[in-house]
Amino acid sequence: MSRKERDRMTIMTGVQRQELTLVQAGELMAVCYRQSKRIWRRYQADGDAGLVHRLRVNPARGASRPNCGRRPWPSMRRNATRTSARR
Numbered sequence: 001m002s003r004k005e006r007d008r009m010t011i012m013t014g015v016q017r018q019e020l021t022l023v024q025a026g027e028l029m030a031v032c033y034r035q036s037k038r039i040w041r042r043y044q045a046d047g048d049a050g051l052v053h054r055l056r057v058n059p060a061r062g063a064s065r066p067n068c069g070r071r072p073w074p075s076m077r078r079n080a081t082r083t084s085a086r087r
Contacts, residue, residue, distance in 0.1 A: 001048075001052055002053070005051045008039065008051050009043075009048055009051055011025045011028050011029055012039065012040060012043045015040060022037055022040055023036075025040070039051070
């Protein structure tokens with residue numbers, strides 16, 4: 001959990017205890033009232049896990065697969081170095 005998400009968790013805990021309103025929570029989080037309502041709904045539904053950025057859970061799209069350690073088509077690479085050496 002990042003620092004920003006931990007701060008949001010403490011603020012949402014204040015809303016849950018009715019120490020803060022959503023308007024005040026939005027100001028503390030530097031988001032609008034509408035966004036604070038969305039954060040609050042997700043916090044109510046999923047708890048602390050609802051505040052974690054959802055893309056962090058998934059692997060990156062460009063990440064290599066763990067079983068693909070070798071390069072494809074090694075013969076093409078070998079031929080490319082031969083043609084460049086002739087010039």
